[in-house]
Amino acid sequence: MRAARQGAGRPAARPRARRRKPELPRVDLGPLETSIGYRPRRAQLAVFEDAIRVFGEAGLRPGSFSVLLVIGRNPGLKQSDVCAALGIQRTNFVGLIDTLESRGLVARRRAANDGRSYALHLTAAGKRLVAHAMKLQRRHDAALARKLGPGGRDELLDLLGKLT
Amino acid sequence: MRAARQGAGRPAARPRARRRKPELPRVDLGPLETSIGYRPRRAQLAVFEDAIRVFGEAGLRPGSFSVLLVIGRNPGLKQSDVCAALGIQRTNFVGLIDTLESRGLVARRRAANDGRSYALHLTAAGKRLVAHAMKLQRRHDAALARKLGPGGRDELLDLLGKLT
DNA sequence: TATTGTTATACTCTATAACTATA
DNA sequence: TATAGTTATAGAGTATAACAATA
Numbered sequence: 126m127r128a129a130r131q132g133a134g135r136p137a138a139r140p141r142a143r144r145r146k147p148e149l150p151r152v153d154l155g156p157l158e159t160s161i162g163y164r165p166r167r168a169q170l171a172v173f174e175d176a177i178r179v180f181g182e183a184g185l186r187p188g189s190f191s192v193l194l195v196i197g198r199n200p201g202l203k204q205s206d207v208c209a210a211l212g213i214q215r216t217n218f219v220g221l222i223d224t225l226e227s228r229g230l231v232a233r234r235r236a237a238n239d240g241r242s243y244a245l246h247l248t249a250a251g252k253r254l255v256a257h258a259m260k261l262q263r264r265h266d267a268a269l270a271r272k273l274g275p276g277g278r279d280e281l282l283d284l285l286g287k288l289t
Numbered sequence: 290m291r292a293a294r295q296g297a298g299r300p301a302a303r304p305r306a307r308r309r310k311p312e313l314p315r316v317d318l319g320p321l322e323t324s325i326g327y328r329p330r331r332a333q334l335a336v337f338e339d340a341i342r343v344f345g346e347a348g349l350r351p352g353s354f355s356v357l358l359v360i361g362r363n364p365g366l367k368q369s370d371v372c373a374a375l376g377i378q379r380t381n382f383v384g385l386i387d388t389l390e391s392r393g394l395v396a397r398r399r400a401a402n403d404g405r406s407y408a409l410h411l412t413a414a415g416k417r418l419v420a421h422a423m424k425l426q427r428r429h430d431a432a433l434a435r436k437l438g439p440g441g442r443d444e445l446l447d448l449l450g451k452l453t
Numbered sequence: 454t455a456t457t458g459t460t461a462t463a464c465t466c467t468a469t470a471a472c473t474a475t476a
Numbered sequence: 477t478a479t480a481g482t483t484a485t486a487g488a489g490t491a492t493a494a495c496a497a498t499a
Contacts (some may be wrong), residue, residue: 152374153362156357156426161442162340167376168449171334176326191321198317205480210316212331217467219482241480264322269325270324272451273455278325281448285332287436352489369457381461381490405457405498
């Protein structure tokens with residue numbers, strides 16, 4: 126392929142010995158190659174890195190997107206509920222929700238029946254941002270689903286469901 | 290089931306109204322439920338948490354295990370090679386390999402042909418530890434594979450391979 | 454000039470203990 | 477006494493910039 130594109134005028138040179146090619150050694154990963162712990166992790170990290178970039182376009186991180194999304198779909202939830210649903214610790218949630226509140230995306234309202242907790246709601250701006258971020262997410266997710274082929278997504282989710 | 294085990298002597302009481310049941314609300318995760326970015330991440334985190342516990346029995350973390358394993362299978366590799374193979378940054382590798390060296394598990398030998406790099410090797414103790422940790426890893430991995438059912442592991446690895 | 458290993462540094466995510474106010 | 481939210485803090489993991497020695 127390469128040689129064919131060199132043009133007719135030049136003498137047919139064999140591929141130049143590029144000086145000191147990077148020369149990455151083939152590395153044997155042993156049992157990591159087929160480990161259910163290792164490769165899935167690498168794959169997930171790659172997908173997550175993509176997600177960070179995608180949500181970055183909306184000024185969000187994957188975590189803050191999931192929080193906004195859950196609040197939007199379940200208005201009135203208290204902080205602990207969101208934490209339990211998303212696997213976030215209450216203590217680490219405070220800073221996250223503080224930021225979202227100070228950005229005017231979320232409102233904390235004192236719960237009517239329990240003075241200890243807050244009922245969480247999206248503001249109008251929060252709803253707009255979630256709608257926008259969801260579009261980005263749908264596109265990203267569809268691209269991944271395409272890579273998996275028909276039925277691939279369901280298969281993958283089914284398999285992973287068995288792990289937990 | 291529960292009532293049947295209450296014994297014949299007691300009056301048949303209906304299940305006690307446990308006071309203030311936790312009462313976790315059903316939370317709608319919306320598109321996260323089927324997202325290729327979200328559920329796989331949660332599943333991976335759960336598996337990884339298990340792995341931390343498993344390798345902890347050998348005084349290792351998943352990362353240090355993978356480093357020892359790769360060095361054991363590819364003796365003489367330089368630091369950059371291990372980093373490239375495992376997706377670790379050179380700069381973050383230094384502390385990791387320092388620890389493994391100070392624990393007497395890895396030896397850094399000046400490379401014969403390149404005074405800049407080290408050739409990495411396992412010590413005898415390193416080899417013993419890797420052998421032990423591999424047994425733990427095999428057991429853990431086999432348990433996960435069992436959950437996935439026959440052919441499940443290959444399917445999973447195949448699908449994830451398509452993502453990257 | 455480029456590469457290898459290194460230091461220093463910072464940022465994110467996660468984890469634990471302890472406090473307060475309500476229940 | 478238990479729960480909801482909070483603060484402070486510490487530990488991983490990861491990211492960038494810059495340097496010395498060597499190629």
